[in-house]
Amino acid sequence: MPVVAVAYSGGRDSTALLHATARSAQELGLRVLALHVHHGLSARADGWVAHCRSQCEAWAAQGLPVQFSFRRLAGAPAGGQSVEAWAREGRYLALQAMAEEQGADLVLLAQHRRDQAETFLLQALRGGGTAGQAAMPALQFRDGMSWARPWLGQPRDAVEAYLQEHGLRFVDDDSNADPRYARNRLRLQVWPALCEAFAQAEASLAQAAQWAQEALDLQREMAQQDLQALEDDLGIDLAGLRLLSPARASNALRAWLLEQLAQPAPASLVARLLHEADEHGSWPCAGGHLRLYRARLSFIEDGAEAERPELELDLSKPGRYPQPAWQGAWLVERAEIEGASENVLRCLTMRERRGGEQFQLHAKGLPRSLKKCFQDRAVPAWLRQGPMLVCGSELVFVAGLGVDARHLAEAGSPQLRLSWIPDAAP
Numbered sequence: 325m326p327v328v329a330v331a332y333s334g335g336r337d338s339t340a341l342l343h344a345t346a347r348s349a350q351e352l353g354l355r356v357l358a359l360h361v362h363h364g365l366s367a368r369a370d371g372w373v374a375h376c377r378s379q380c381e382a383w384a385a386q387g388l389p390v391q392f393s394f395r396r397l398a399g400a401p402a403g404g405q406s407v408e409a410w411a412r413e414g415r416y417l418a419l420q421a422m423a424e425e426q427g428a429d430l431v432l433l434a435q436h437r438r439d440q441a442e443t444f445l446l447q448a449l450r451g452g453g454t455a456g457q458a459a460m461p462a463l464q465f466r467d468g469m470s471w472a473r474p475w476l477g478q479p480r481d482a483v484e485a486y487l488q489e490h491g492l493r494f495v496d497d498d499s500n501a502d503p504r505y506a507r508n509r510l511r512l513q514v515w516p517a518l519c520e521a522f523a524q525a526e527a528s529l530a531q532a533a534q535w536a537q538e539a540l541d542l543q544r545e546m547a548q549q550d551l552q553a554l555e556d557d558l559g560i561d562l563a564g565l566r567l568l569s570p571a572r573a574s575n576a577l578r579a580w581l582l583e584q585l586a587q588p589a590p591a592s593l594v595a596r597l598l599h600e601a602d603e604h605g606s607w608p609c610a611g612g613h614l615r616l617y618r619a620r621l622s623f624i625e626d627g628a629e630a631e632r633p634e635l636e637l638d639l640s641k642p643g644r645y646p647q648p649a650w651q652g653a654w655l656v657e658r659a660e661i662e663g664a665s666e667n668v669l670r671c672l673t674m675r676e677r678r679g680g681e682q683f684q685l686h687a688k689g690l691p692r693s694l695k696k697c698f699q700d701r702a703v704p705a706w707l708r709q710g711p712m713l714v715c716g717s718e719l720v721f722v723a724g725l726g727v728d729a730r731h732l733a734e735a736g737s738p739q740l741r742l743s744w745i746p747d748a749a750p
């Protein structure tokens with residue numbers, strides 16, 4: 325028999341939705357799963373499980389095709405995570421697991437029009453953009469599961485009337501009165517006054533969320549089109565992006581960052597990339613860092629550069645020597661100045677910076693710490709992590725600095741110039 329799941333907290337809204345779904349299912353020949361999540365947060369949660377179970381058993385005894393199951397969340401919020409966010413995330417995972425186990429691929433959630441209006445307002449009050457103001461979608465697909473909110477267009481009063489009409493009992497979550505939660509403050513302090521002054525507030529704000537949803541769809545389409553022209557597998561062309569109008573550039577950049585970081589980028593980062601970044605730069609961000617090289621912006625995941633082996637190299641002949649594990653290549657060219665002799669380049673070791681290395685920038689200078697030399701030459705932060713070449717214990721070449729003055733060949737004598745070309749370069 326086909327099956328549909330309802331996320332059933334035992335509260336007012338999901339009690340009404342579960343009852344209405346079960347009645348329709350009876351007519352249509354469907355089975356209904358009532359899925360409850362015990363968050364392990366309230367001392368009363370065991371009582372809510374008991375209430376939900378006995379309510380479902382009572383309905384089943386009346387012939388409604390309802391079957392109850394529940395799951396208790398384990399663990400606790402990670403440092404820095406809000407209790408609300410942890411509970412929401414755990415709840416969706418538990419609901420999904422229970423639905424899958426019992427063969428359902430559709431879960432109904434009981435949010436209604438006032439919930440939608442509240443979400444819109446809360447997002448606006450946090451300064452959220454279109455994505456926040458679009459509030460909750462009526463239908464969503466995630467990891468093979470469909471999540472539907474069939475009552476998103478229904479006024480709260482209609483849900484209330486349904487409960488009254490059928491004499492349904494529900495539990496009240498005491499945390500709904502806790503003023504530490506923004507939604508509760510909105511419900512308890514703002515909403516009554518708002519509705520008194522603006523009788524249509526619920527309908528109008530839910531409508532505004534609908535407009536935001538449309539605007540969001542447009543933004544996504546526009547970003548997709550723009551990124552098609554600006555993106556390749558190494559990153560995006562930031563110079564090209566800046567030729568777009570400011571709103572369009574910021575829209576495309578935010579969409580690209582969202583894809584890379586798997587979370588919205590802070591507005592300050594977007595602004596810096598669009599207005600302040602020069603040709604080169606590096607910014608730490610969620611899960612890795614962003615690197616700008618010759619106006620191309622790429623995202624390097626943490627660990628992506630960790631495995632860089634030490635290699636023995638002979639670079640004594642002109643040519644290009646790709647180093648895939650290092651994501652770059654050596655370029656060796658004949659030159660008149662600023663090169664090294666073939667002998668020096670014959671037996672080199674390519675390796676990471678280890679700390680403590682001394683580099684000499686000028687023939688008449690003294691060897692100094694790499695940090696000082698990098699600062700002197702304003703080498704961008706990410707290039708400072710590039711490879712170096714050593715001969716025995718002596719530095720010969722450092723990416724971003726060039727050949728150590730102690731190994732420079734005399735001007736005019738046969739010599740070869742070295743360059744390190746990262747793959748991220750266009």
Ligand SMILES: Nc1ncnc2c1ncn2[C@@H]1O[C@H](COP(=O)(O)OP(=O)(O)OP(=O)(O)O)[C@@H](O)[C@H]1O
Nearest residue numbers: 331332333335336337338339359360361433434435
């Ligand atoms: N503990 C839970 N177990 C199962 N589903 C839940 C649980 N908590 C919330 N839900 C589902 O998520 C929806 C939104 O939850 P939220 O707590 O925001 O809503 P609510 O307005 O308090 O709803 P309700 O009156 O049904 O508790 C609920 O209507 C319900 O479908």
